[in-house]
Structures are given as C-alpha cells and as structure tokens.
Amino acid sequence: METQKGLETFRAALCRRHLAVTSQRMKIARAVLEAQDHFTADALLARLKADGARVGRVTVYRTLKVLLEAGLVEERAFDKGRVAYERALGRSHHDHMICVTCRRVIEFESARIEREQRRQAQACGFEVLTHQHTLFGHCRGCRAKRGNGSKA
Amino acid sequence: METQKGLETFRAALCRRHLAVTSQRMKIARAVLEAQDHFTADALLARLKADGARVGRVTVYRTLKVLLEAGLVEERAFDKGRVAYERALGRSHHDHMICVTCRRVIEFESARIEREQRRQAQACGFEVLTHQHTLFGHCRGCRAKRGNGSKA
DNA sequence: CTAACTGCAAATAGTTTGCAGGACA
DNA sequence: TGTCCTGCAAACTATTTGCAGTTAG
Numbered sequence: 001m002e003t004q005k006g007l008e009t010f011r012a013a014l015c016r017r018h019l020a021v022t023s024q025r026m027k028i029a030r031a032v033l034e035a036q037d038h039f040t041a042d043a044l045l046a047r048l049k050a051d052g053a054r055v056g057r058v059t060v061y062r063t064l065k066v067l068l069e070a071g072l073v074e075e076r077a078f079d080k081g082r083v084a085y086e087r088a089l090g091r092s093h094h095d096h097m098i099c100v101t102c103r104r105v106i107e108f109e110s111a112r113i114e115r116e117q118r119r120q121a122q123a124c125g126f127e128v129l130t131h132q133h134t135l136f137g138h139c140r141g142c143r144a145k146r147g148n149g150s151k152a
Numbered sequence: 153m154e155t156q157k158g159l160e161t162f163r164a165a166l167c168r169r170h171l172a173v174t175s176q177r178m179k180i181a182r183a184v185l186e187a188q189d190h191f192t193a194d195a196l197l198a199r200l201k202a203d204g205a206r207v208g209r210v211t212v213y214r215t216l217k218v219l220l221e222a223g224l225v226e227e228r229a230f231d232k233g234r235v236a237y238e239r240a241l242g243r244s245h246h247d248h249m250i251c252v253t254c255r256r257v258i259e260f261e262s263a264r265i266e267r268e269q270r271r272q273a274q275a276c277g278f279e280v281l282t283h284q285h286t287l288f289g290h291c292r293g294c295r296a297k298r299g300n301g302s303k304a
Numbered sequence: 305c306t307a308a309c310t311g312c313a314a315a316t317a318g319t320t321t322g323c324a325g326g327a328c329a
Numbered sequence: 330t331g332t333c334c335t336g337c338a339a340a341c342t343a344t345t346t347g348c349a350g351t352t353a354g
Contacts, residue, residue, distance in 0.1 A: 019333085020333065020334070022327075022328070022334065041318080041319080054335095056337075057319090057336080058335075062320095077229035080227065097273060097280075099278075100281065110269075112264075117265065125291070127295055128288070129289040129290070131286060131287040134283060134284050134285075135278065135283040137278055138281070139276075143277065172307095172308065174308095174352075174353070175352095175353095176310070176311095192343090208311040211310060214345095233319075234342080234343060234344095
C-alpha cells in the first residue's frame with residue numbers, strides 16, 4: 001500500500017515544520033491518501049465524520065494546506081468558488097476532462113502536450129512549477145443520451 | 153474598432169433573451185469589450201465607477217453572465233475563490249502562464265497542443281466546448297531577481 | 305403606462321481567523 | 330506541565346437573491 005509511504009512523508013513534513021503528530025492530522029492524511037477520486041474539503045470532512053472521526057472543518061482545511069505544501073495533494077479548479085483536491089502520491093501526472101452535464105471527471109495524460117508545454121514555457125523564460133489543463137464539454141454518455149442533435 | 157461589433161453582438165444577445173437595452177448594460181458591455189487584460193468583477197465595477205458610471209455590483213455580475221453566454225467574455229480560474237474574466241471577441245484562443253510571485257499573466261498559443269488535445273478528447277468520445285490550460289511558476293523577471301539560487 | 309431593470313441590503317457558500325478548552329511531548 | 334492543537338463561532342470574500350423604487354419600450 002502506498003498509503004504507508006504517504007503517511008511517512010506526511011510525518012516528515014510535520015516534523016520539518018515543527019508541527020505535532022496528532023490523531024486528527026493523521027486521520028485526515030490517511031483519508032486523503034486513500035481517496036481514489038477528487039474531493040472537496042467538505043466532502044472529505046463528511047467522509048471522516050461518517051467514519052466516526054472526531055475532526056472539525058477547520059482542522060481539515062489546515063491539514064490540507066500542510067499536505068499541499070508537502071506535495072501529497074494537488075488543488076484543482078473544476079468548479080468556480082470551490083477547490084477540489086486530489087491525492088498526488090503514487091499517481092503520474094494527468095489532466096482532466098469535465099462533463100458539464102453529469103460532472104463526470106475523465107483523466108487523460110499526454111507526453112506530447114507536456115513536452116510542447118515545456119517548450120512554450122522555455123521560450124518565455126518561464127519556470128513551470130505546476131500546471132492545470134482542463135477540458136469542459138460533453139462526455140460520451142451524455143452525448144449519446146441527448147442524441148446527436150444539433151440543438152443545445 | 154472591434155468594440156462596435158461587440159456591442160452589436162451584445163444587443164442581439166439581449167434581444168434574443170428578451171432583455172432590455174439599458175444604459176447600465178451598455179456601459180458594462182463597453183467596458184468589457186475595451187478591456188485589454190484580465191479582470192475580476194470587482195475590478196470592472198471599480199473601473200466603471202472611476203469613469204463616473206452609475207452601476208451597481210449586482211448589475212455587473214448579471215451582465216457578465218449575459219456576456220458570457222453570448223461568448224463575448226470567457227471565465228478564467230487563475231486564483232481560487234475568484235473568477236477572472238477576459239474579453240473573447242477579436243482575440244484568438246490562447247492560454248496562460250501565471251507567475252506565482254508577481255502574479256503576472258503571460259499568454260501563449262500552441263496549435264500543436266490544441267491539436268493533441270482534440271485528439272485526446274476524440275479518443276474518449278468527449279466533445280470539447282471550452283478548455284483552460286494554465287501554467288503556474290516563475291516568470292523570467294522574478295527568476296532573475298531571486299538569482300538562480302537553489303533555495304526558495 | 306406597465307413590466308422589466310436596478311441596486312441596496314441581506315442571504316449564501318467556501319474558507320480563514322480569534323479564542324477558550326483539550327491533548328501531545 | 331506547558332505549549333501547541335482543536336474546534337466553535339465569528340469574520341471574511343466572492344457571489345446570488347428579495348424587494349422597493351426607477352426606467353425602457
């Protein structure tokens with residue numbers, strides 16, 4: 001399981017920042033590392049509460065910040081006004097297609113795009129730290145459902 | 153000036169939606185169509201007020217929605233928690249590099265990326281309506297300022 | 305002249321901060 | 330045992346909605 005490795009990384013990150021290893025922080029980190037999909041801070045809180053964990057919304061936000069700086073999660077801007085998180089450990093980099101109808105998230109990966117993107121950045125003297133590439137549209141399923149009609 | 157063409161398109165959009173042509177709506181549309189850069193709803197309001205226009209924040213939001221649906225502006229998610237707008241008329245599609253230090257926005261355009269992106273979508277049966285491709289990192293200027301040191 | 309538009313104020317949603325009690329080292 | 334941590338409540342930011350006066354058509 002990669003979760004163990006992630007928890008070690010998290011412990012190290014806490015140590016480096018002179019933060020204590022608390023049961024809440026570990027529970028949140030574990031939940032994040034075990035997440036298979038994209039989630040919001042609130043959804044994460046709900047999942048933790050459902051599992052009987054005694055954690056508050058505030059601690060979730062604060063811990064996500066640590067996880068973010070430790071590189072264990074990434075932030076995504078799928079919906080405006082809310083941030084989605086995604087576990088980063090043990091996953092190769094990928095980008096997303098969002099179905100505007102059913103909100104389904106499809107992941108994709110393209111070495112060709114990454115390469116060209118790097119080239120564009122270099123041409124501007126720009127050093128890329130992170131990037132986000134998101135396509136919004138209709139997924140196969142929703143296209144089928146609404147038929148191949150020409151009208152919206 | 154492309155502004156005139158944009159205003160015509162806007163009038164048509166209002167008409168199609170059975171909305172009245174009011175002085176506020178026209179002022180907002182004009183300001184948006186003349187904007188050269190990216191702006192937030194609040195910045196737009198400030199600019200309008202500075203120009204002596206009597207418009208309220210609410211009307212700005214409502215009008216931006218119409219402009220958005222008419223395809224005259226596009227939304228961007230550069231910062232979390234706030235939406236940036238950008239005039240769409242008379243500009244070829246482009247994407248962005250954001251300097252995390254000075255917040256500068258650099259635009260880039262790559263037919264190669266667009267093509268590969270289309271190919272990826274097709275492979276998934278996904279129909280792309282819009283997309284957003286944003287690189288976060290350090291711009292040339294900020295890299296120079298902090299030297300090419302290895303430490304943050 | 306009437307129905308739609310405007311804009312204030314209040315509500316809402318997501319996230320952050322101040323403070324009093326509680327837990328790690 | 331002391332200090333950092335937690336979590337409630339309150340603050341805050343961006344945005345949306347209800348309502349009474351105003352204006353386009």
